[in-house]
Amino acid sequence: MSSLLQSQAFSAQALALKLKQTRLVNPADSLPTPPSCSSSGTTSPPVQTYEESYFLRSYEECLAIYEDASRSKAEALGMLSDEEVILLVDRGKVAPYALEKLFGMDELERAVRIRRAVVCQYPRGSNTKTLEGSNIPYEDYDYAQVLGACCENVIGYVPVPLGIAGPLKIDGNMYPIPMATAEGTLVASTSRGCKALNAGGGVSTVLTNDAMTRGPAIDFPSAVMAGRAKVWVDSEEGHTALRQAFESTSRFAKLKSLKTAIAGRTLYVRFATSTGDAMGMNMISKGTEKALDAMKEFFPAMVVLALSGNYCTDKKPAAINWIEGRGKSIVAEAVVPGKVVTTVLKTTVEALCNLNIKKNLIGSAMAGSIGGFNAHASNILTAIFLATGQDPAQNVESSMCMTLMEPVNDGEDLLMTVTMPCIEVGTVGGGTVLGPQQGVLEMLGIKGAHSKQPGSNAQTLARIIASAVMAGELSLLSALAAGHLIRAHMAHNRSQVNTPAASVPVTPGPRTF
Numbered sequence: 001m002s003s004l005l006q007s008q009a010f011s012a013q014a015l016a017l018k019l020k021q022t023r024l025v026n027p028a029d030s031l032p033t034p035p036s037c038s039s040s041g042t043t044s045p046p047v048q049t050y051e052e053s054y055f056l057r058s059y060e061e062c063l064a065i066y067e068d069a070s071r072s073k074a075e076a077l078g079m080l081s082d083e084e085v086i087l088l089v090d091r092g093k094v095a096p097y098a099l100e101k102l103f104g105m106d107e108l109e110r111a112v113r114i115r116r117a118v119v120c121q122y123p124r125g126s127n128t129k130t131l132e133g134s135n136i137p138y139e140d141y142d143y144a145q146v147l148g149a150c151c152e153n154v155i156g157y158v159p160v161p162l163g164i165a166g167p168l169k170i171d172g173n174m175y176p177i178p179m180a181t182a183e184g185t186l187v188a189s190t191s192r193g194c195k196a197l198n199a200g201g202g203v204s205t206v207l208t209n210d211a212m213t214r215g216p217a218i219d220f221p222s223a224v225m226a227g228r229a230k231v232w233v234d235s236e237e238g239h240t241a242l243r244q245a246f247e248s249t250s251r252f253a254k255l256k257s258l259k260t261a262i263a264g265r266t267l268y269v270r271f272a273t274s275t276g277d278a279m280g281m282n283m284i285s286k287g288t289e290k291a292l293d294a295m296k297e298f299f300p301a302m303v304v305l306a307l308s309g310n311y312c313t314d315k316k317p318a319a320i321n322w323i324e325g326r327g328k329s330i331v332a333e334a335v336v337p338g339k340v341v342t343t344v345l346k347t348t349v350e351a352l353c354n355l356n357i358k359k360n361l362i363g364s365a366m367a368g369s370i371g372g373f374n375a376h377a378s379n380i381l382t383a384i385f386l387a388t389g390q391d392p393a394q395n396v397e398s399s400m401c402m403t404l405m406e407p408v409n410d411g412e413d414l415l416m417t418v419t420m421p422c423i424e425v426g427t428v429g430g431g432t433v434l435g436p437q438q439g440v441l442e443m444l445g446i447k448g449a450h451s452k453q454p455g456s457n458a459q460t461l462a463r464i465i466a467s468a469v470m471a472g473e474l475s476l477l478s479a480l481a482a483g484h485l486i487r488a489h490m491a492h493n494r495s496q497v498n499t500p501a502a503s504v505p506v507t508p509g510p511r512t513f
């Protein structure tokens with residue numbers, strides 16, 4: 001008898017568990033019949049019913065608790081089980097993206113867990129797919145740093161392998177090169193470049209400019225009025241008025257220059273500012289908005305069409321960035337001894353210089369490239385961006401790079417430079433607030449705001465990136481010159497685990513030319 005009861009209790013619990021694992025989108029539409037608890041008139045303790053084990057209360061009861069004005073939403077949700085909260089979400093009483101706000105800071109992981117159950121069932125209505133047991137991790141993550149800063153509607157996080165290239169000697173200091181990437185060969189290649197560069201004494205860098213930009217579009221009733229406004233912005237009076245308004249919004253943003261352009265009756269003003277250790281897009285956008293308010297006092301008829309008129313230019317290819325610079329502009333330089341080119345890089349100074357001209361300069365010119373006079377600057381830059389919490393979409397302009405090579409010392413050695421006018425990075429703000437990314441910045445000695453010289457940490461990060469790009473350029477160009485590219489990628493970049501076994505080849509037909 002008792003074994004029968006035990007088995008009933010077990011099956012009710014198993015059902016509850018199964019339901020948690022395979023929850024339907026709208027449980028009310030598809031509630032299974034609660035299992036029967038009484039079978040033989042026994043007086044043993046009652047078995048947990050479906051209602052008790054799964055939805056402890058009806059929807060109406062849950063709603064009454066949730067809407068009771070005498071308690072806060074966080075308190076109300078604290079009284080409900082996960083399943084009951086899901087019921088409220090499914091009935092449209094709670095927005096899934098608002099869970100963190102409603103739960104409060106102590107229940108952030110619970111909010112994520114519940115959202116996974118609610119949001120991630122595809123196709124909707126299917127009772128088979130939830131994120132329980134999924135490969136997408138969500139536990140043990142500091143969601144407090146994410147909230148209101150890095151992401152909305154969070155269901156977990158996606159880990160990316162973090163490799164270390166180098167160390168690389170940059171301006172006399174040794175730095176490890178952190179690279180978050182899923183492209184095998186990249187870290188190995190960059191490391192080889194570091195080894196060759198170190199053998200020549202390392203990399204020297206120069207920062208030629210440091211200014212983030214924002215370029216609003218402003219309409220005027222006529223081209224004549226737009227022209228008058230342009231003259232005013234370009235004047236000392238206009239510049240001073242805009243600077244004062246702009247700089248009132250931040251302790252760190254300092255207006256450096258204003259560049260104006262007109263198209264018909266639309267005026268574009270490119271605000272260029274230093275932004276301390278922040279990459280600065282929020283900061284500069286806030287300042288620009290304030291400056292435009294001030295401008296409107298002088299030109300009441302102007303209409304700000306958009307704070308961003310693409311004259312900035314953010315996250316899109318644009319010649320203005322390549323020509324004027326955006327973020328940190330860096331030139332990095334190194335000499336690699338000829339014997340290192342032969343022994344470490346398995347090529348020659350002559351072959352490298354020839355290939356660099358034919359590929360990175362002429363090849364890119366033939367392709368009509370803007371700022372793409374390099375082999376793979378974006379590979380190294382993006383991997384460091386991901387590792388250090390930068391805005392990855394800014395790799396578009398940040399990766400603009402011209403790689404130059406020439407023989408020196410009677411052709412014996414290689415002089416190499418990379419010129420990168422738009423490295424957009426920060427060590428405060430954005431994704432740099434996340435724990436792992438902060439750990440990487442700490443490893444480099446540039447975490448957060450510089451204590452004495454605001455901006456110095458972000459500038460060092462830009463120098464590290466340009467130098468690491470040089471290492472990557474040197475190694476890939478050498479592999480191409482030596483004909484080793486595919487050999488390296490077959491060794492490091494083709495998974496033996498996930499690549500399916502060779503299928504039966506199709507019998508080749510006659511080749512036609």
Ligand SMILES: CC(C)(COP(=O)([O-])OP(=O)([O-])OC[C@H]1O[C@@H](n2cnc3c(N)ncnc32)[C@H](O)[C@@H]1OP(=O)([O-])[O-])[C@@H](O)C(=O)NCCC(=O)NCCSC(=O)C[C@@](C)(O)CC(=O)[O-]
Binds near residue numbers: 095152309313
């Ligand atoms: C932020 C909103 C959506 C508010 O917009 P809103 O209209 O105030 O929002 P709302 O509270 O009325 O809600 C409307 C809907 O937005 C969604 N929504 C609302 N809040 C959330 C949330 N927390 N989590 C998830 N979804 C949310 C949700 O779908 C909601 O509908 P509901 O479900 O309530 O019926 C709006 O102001 C917006 O879209 N702003 C634009 C922000 C943006 O796109 N930023 C991109 C980065 S900028 C940049 O990187 C590049 C740049 C700008 O430089 C490029 C350039 O040069 O142009």
Ligand SMILES: NC(=O)C1=CN([C@@H]2O[C@H](COP(=O)(O)OP(=O)(O)OC[C@H]3O[C@@H](n4cnc5c(N)ncnc54)[C@H](OP(=O)(O)O)[C@@H]3O)[C@@H](O)[C@H]2O)C=CC1
Binds near residue numbers: 282283
């Ligand atoms: N708004 C937009 O159009 C765009 C936004 N973004 C996003 O913007 C975010 C980055 O914006 P960003 O302005 O860099 O960062 P934040 O918005 O986080 O602003 C930086 C904050 O740090 C403070 N701060 C403290 N110490 C320093 C220091 N030493 N140097 C600089 N600032 C310091 C600033 O103070 P204070 O308040 O005094 O300035 C400011 O409040 C990213 O998430 C990015 O993805 C990206 C592209 C466009």
